[in-house]
Structures are given as C-alpha cells and as structure tokens.
Amino acid sequence: MALAAISASILAFLGKSMPRKKNAEKPALPAAPDNSMTDVEEAKIVHEEMFGDFGSHPLKAEPTTSAEQAEPSSSGQPTEADSPSTASSADLGPLAIILAAGRGTRMKSSVPKVVHRLMGRPIVAHCVNAAKYLNPSKIVLVVPPADDGVIAAAESRLAEGELLTARQMEPLGTGHAALSAFEAAPDYAGTVLIMPGDMPLLSPQTLLDFLDAHKALGADLSVLTTRVANPGAYGRIIRDQSGWLEKIVEARDADEEQLAVDEINGGVYAAEAETLFAALKEIKPENAQSEYYLTDVVEIFRKKGLLAAAVEAWDPAEFQGINDRRDLALAETVMRRRINESWLLAGVTMLDPDSVYIEPSVRLAEDVTLGLGVVLTGRTKIEKGASIGHYSCLNDALVSSGTVVAPYSCRSDCRLGAEPGRTKKTGPKDL
DSSP: OHHHHHHHHHHHHHHSOOOOOTTOOOOOOOOOOOOOOOHHHHHHHHHHHHHOOSSOOTTTSOOOOGGGSOOBOTTSOBOOOOSOOOOOGGGOOOEEEEEOOOOOGGGOSSSOGGGSEETTEEHHHHHHHHHHTTOOSEEEEEEOSSOTTHHHHHHTTSOTTOEEEEEOSSOOOHHHHHHHHTTTSTTOOSEEEEEESSOTTOOHHHHHHHHHHHHHHTOSEEEEEEEOSOOTTSOEEEEOTTSSEEEEEOGGGOOHHHHTOOEEEEEEEEEEHHHHHHHHTTOOOOSTTOOOOGGGHHHHHHHTTOOEEEEEOSOGGGGOOOOSHHHHHHHHHHHHHHHHHHHHHTTOEESOGGGOEEOTTOEEOTTOEEOTTOEEETTOEEOTTOEEOTTOEEEEEEEOTTOEEOTTOEEEEEEESOSTTOOOEEOGGGO
16 A cells, blocks of 8 residues: 555665754654455455545444435435544644646636546545545635636535635746645645645545655655656656755756656645745746746755655556546546455455446445446445346435346436345336
C-alpha cells in the first residue's frame, strides 16, 4: 500500500546525510503498516479509502434492526447517512485547497473539465472526496470567474457550509490560483494542503501518508512525487546532493539533462499557511508561458534557508490528470478495475469482472453474485446472497437478501425481493 512505499522512501531519504534546521531533532518515522489483517478486512479498508462515502459504506456501517433496514426514500434512494462523524476541532486536519479554475479547452466541451462525470460523479467530486477523508479544517475550492456548475459539483460531496470558494479572476497560472485561495481563509494558521481538482485517481490514503511524511521529515515544504517511464510534459523533480528538493522545472523550460529525469511533480503540496502565503506573493511570471507557477515556491523556500522535501509515492496511476476525453476514458478504466477488485476481495462474485460496471456509491454485501455486463449505479444496495443476472441494470435499487434478479432486468427507484427468509426471483416480467 502507499504507506509502506512512502515509509520506505523516508527511510532511504533519511539514510543520507541531510541538512537540518538548527536544533532540529531527528524526526520519528511513521509506524510500519499492520500486516495482520485478512484479505477481506484489507479490501474493506481499501475500498473505503479510495471510494467511500465516509461512514455510509455497507461494509463499515453499524448493524441495524430489521425495522431500521434501508428502504428507498421518496426519491428512490436508500436512506443511510452519507456524512462522516463530526470530529472535535482539536482533531481537524489541514486546510485543503483544491485548484479547479482551469479552462480545460482540450476537452472540446462547453462543460468545465472538472464537471465531466467519472464513474457517476463529477471529476472534482472525487477530489473533494479524497480531501474530505483528511478531516480538513476547511476545503477551499478555487474556481473560474464563471462558475458553470463547478461549485455545485464539489458541494455534492459535502454538508452545507463545509466548502469555501475563491475565484481566480484571470487565468494567470497555478501559483496565482493558490494565492487566490487565501482570500477565502485569510486568518487560517496551520498546515495547508494544495491539490489539483483534475486528479480523481489520487487516493485519500496517499494524501494521509504524504502529510505524515511531511511531518516526519520536519520539512517546511513538501511536494508529492512519483516516477514514470515517460515523463512527457510533467514538471521534473530536481534534488540536491543530499536528496532534498532543490527545484521543480516545467518540461517546456527544462534542458536536456533535466528532461531525462523520471521523477515528476505530482501537483500536491504541504506547508504552513504563513510561510506558504509569503512565498506565493513572491512568485514572478518569468517563464515561457508568462504565468505564475506554483512550482516556483520550492526555490523561494530554499532561498530563505527553509527545507523542501520530495515525498515519492509508488503508484504513478494515481497522478493521471484529466486533460482530454482520452484521459477521462483511461481514468474510468482504472477506477472501474479498482472498484471491482476491491469488491472481489470483499466476497462478491463477478462472472466477468471486466464487463461489470459499479459506481462508487453502490453497496454490496458478501456472497452477492453479479453476471456478465451488470451495471449498478446510484444508491443501489444489494444484500447478502442476492444474484443479479446477465446484462441487468439497476439504479437506486434495494435488492433483498437471497433475491435472484433475472437477466436483462432494468429497474430504478425500487425494492426487489421478498420478505426476510424467503427467496424471490424477479425480472423483466415484474416491470
């Protein structure tokens, strides 16, 4: 898992003789991951980390009595809670800034890039989902002047009042966008996490591990990185002789030697609000695009004698950004495979996993069987031992234990099955 990879990276990193702040103590390393879990237990946790609805996942929900079992509401959706438990202010995490002001012209669409849907949710909603898992103090969403649905897409994953918004009035680059975010939280003091709004495959656990590594290293600024065989247009990570982060060079500004580097910028940053805000104000648009690059904060920190760290994550697939519809299709393939694999490990049978489509909001119990080409969307919940026939499509449906849904069934906003203890076959004839 990501924690093991990042912990190993820290061990290798600290093994080199590195400069430290005056009087700084050697940081404690994160605890080794617990390997005592069964495959099913681990699968439940992985699914919740990557795709969960924060407490509403059936594998982690508290038991209910028969009278309390989820029924479709007037809208046809199961009525389980869909928000995390409230934590005390002392337990709150960082201020999470999500950059979602990009125009996304390569999507060739009048719809903003981050509003396009991926596995049933807007792209930006997946990013908000990951940030929400950190129990942030607040989430600030940076949007373009004309919102066009970006805020509504992000708020779909949050309770009222949880989202702050800031508008980037001119498209002057990521550094300018990050600076705009502070207008929404001018008095915040604490750790700030900056992340892109178009990287929906980035898992919450990777973000948690990144923040742990940032603290363990005692860095003033940390950047999440990964290594890829073909870095392409990604910014290159340049380390100094001791292994600390020296600078990030955008591909269009890199020389031949820098372009050969395979470690890339993941677009995720962590720093304290005061020092980060000061650095953002010092960025100059001195580059090929005449933009304010967020990456320039690394050199600004270094010039002030502050420590900058590159924290490497093992899975480059998480850093797949969405720039065009080809990227969107690729991300959908990756996410669909991850969701299906997590359910397989949690006790669900799929006769052909490659043909099954399950949205993240769907709930499945153990011993459920899914036939070829099954499509499960919305708030569908399938209880233990139910079987869904080939090429069936269920949306916002509740399928009772032991129910056999016939092939080619297409149902929405309904409950399928008999009373507890009885098995009922249901199919197109029941429509």
